[in-house]
Amino acid sequence: MTSKSPFVLLSVVALLAAASAPPRRLNVVATTPDLAAIARAIGGDAVDVKALAKPTEDPHFVDAKPSHILTLNRADVLVDGGAELELGWLPALLESARNTRIAAGAPGRVSAAQGVKLLEVPTSFDRAHGDVHALGNPHFLLDPANVRLIAANIAQHLSAVDAARAAEYQTNLRTFLTTLDAKQTEWQAALAPYANARIVTYHKDFIYLAERFKLDVIATLEPKPGIAPSPAHLAGVIGAMKAQHARVILVQTFQNRRTAETVARQTNGLVIDMSQQPGALPGTDTYFTMMDAIVRALAKALAETK
């Protein structure tokens, strides 16, 4: 008994300390800022969220730097795209992170693409067609319907990892979805006057937006995904834009704006700066403010070129 009592006492003290301390905030890591923004909305005050990719950089090519290994090593939850957008860097990081909590299939691993119907799923695998993602186009967050699924998915995983705060996550999810529904109606109304408007993008990264809001992407400045624009291809794009009266070109922060400007000059077109990542442009820190900015810029440009 004498040998046991200090141990028992220690255990009791430890238990009391654990009970009285506020529960630790979950470390949530998202591969990209858009997923981080959704995780932040669902996790609320119960989580600390970090994104690995910068909002301004090309999410296909993020450096697998050691500080990211450390971040992943200490993560309770990882939200990744799940459609191979991060194929060039995430596997190397996870291999070194040695964190089973976020291993594929673990409750702490959220694969955003789960349940999402991906577009442009290739039917043959041939890199002569450019760097086509084998699972389909991974830029699926511009369709609010997909964000609905992702938010629910995140809430489910957060609840599984941190059951004590499951109710909180569910409440946050309901609030998020209510706002999302209202916003989607608003965005649809704002773009309704431009139904079937023809636009041009740099990469094939706005197809989900186009699909949801009834826009027609008639061409991309890249001849094939991941292949730099060539003069011959751009001449074709210019011809198509003139023939089909398309005058709006969407360019993300990390894409070559000068190429787009060259095309715009010859088509009396308008280049609009876009970002699919919250935080890349000022005042766009949440998914909603980012989508507001996209819809606003798009509606303005389409009105001006109508």
Place this chain on the structure above:
Amino acid sequence: MTRLGTTLGIGALLLGVGSLEAQQAPDTTTRNQQTTQQRALDSLGTALRALQTRLDSALDARRAPALASTPAQSPARAAGTYMNLSFVGLTAAGFSTARDLERIEVGDHDPRARGFTIPNAEIALDGAVDPYFKGFVNLVHKLDQQSETVVELEEMFVLSTSLPANLQLKVGQFFAEFGRHNAQHPHSWAFADDALVLGRLFGADGLRGQGARLSWLLPTPVFAEASFTVMNSAGETTTSFRSEESALIHGGLPAEREVEGLAEMLYVPRLSTSFDLTGSQTLVLGASGAFGPNNTGPGARTQITGVDVFWKWKSPRASAGFPFVTFQSEVLSRRYDAASRTDALDGVTALPAALLKDVGGYAQMQWGIRPLLVAAVRAEVVRNDDPAAAAFTATEREDRDRYSTNLTWFPTEFSKVRVQYNFDRRAVMGNDSSLWFQFEFLLGAHAAHKF
């Protein structure tokens, strides 16, 4: 889907043939020919109708899963993906004013002949073995100077994925984790050739062998990783240790030295740390050692130590990872404790015991100018500091400097074209210039790049 495509193709072909024959029909004169053609047309029609039926059912089959909402997996891909399979093929071409190409280019994957060479053709396999291990295999083929195919099991190891306490175990045949360059495959090298100092201290194949490595991610606020490797000390991939070619280092006949215990194993500790200087600048620092026996005599040992630094700036608005600037440098030193031995040249003269010292390093900068275009420069130095240098001539260890510059263009991330110029200054052999071209392609899975 391929089956559907084939069916469509055959259908289109048959349609073409059918219409061609139909056009020709009125021109033919004899009844006999007409009957034959009619029969052919009929059978073609039947075939077409059958194809049409197959096409319809194939289309239906395709529509059904598309409507059944979820899977983010395409069936064609799901079929055989228990491992990633890739192939890297490297062709080199060029010319050097030097005739001793085997010495001017120290690495096994370097261009080591005037004209064309295939210094690397690598099949890489990797995947999860089970929930506890990942497996990696690298099978390297190359053509030597006589066009003979050489095959080697370059790497083959398992890596644990779920050890506790931030530990990770690697077991098999692998490149030792010493510095930065040694463990990198030619595909990720910034230059067409191996660094001089690594060729001199680790041999043409790098420091590589059979063993086990335990690594630990330290619970510190900044990234810090400690790794410890135990491996065999014999063979051509452990040049500075129990290698049969060690005469190149010490000039004597190698002694027989068996493994008696732990003293005959090779130990490679490494400590590395990294932190982000700013949001777009990262620094990696490392220190490594390799300690083991050499075969000049019983008890003789070799110590290699090295430090490495890597710095990278990448634009916060990087497109395809460009623009960027990197700086990388390694300095290595070897203390080779040679026991008294018999001169390999005459097999008679006794060479006195000596501590042979070598030191060397390289510093290189890469500038990713714009997407898919990289320029680089490199300066290298290797020196020997033998007190007993007069006792034998070690041409392989002469003092040497090399300056290189290159330009690399990646048409996509799956192909690479490089042109490189080297200027060599060797103490004994004099000055030389070399111009090399490299063409590399990659098939299959593209493994994620480590930092």
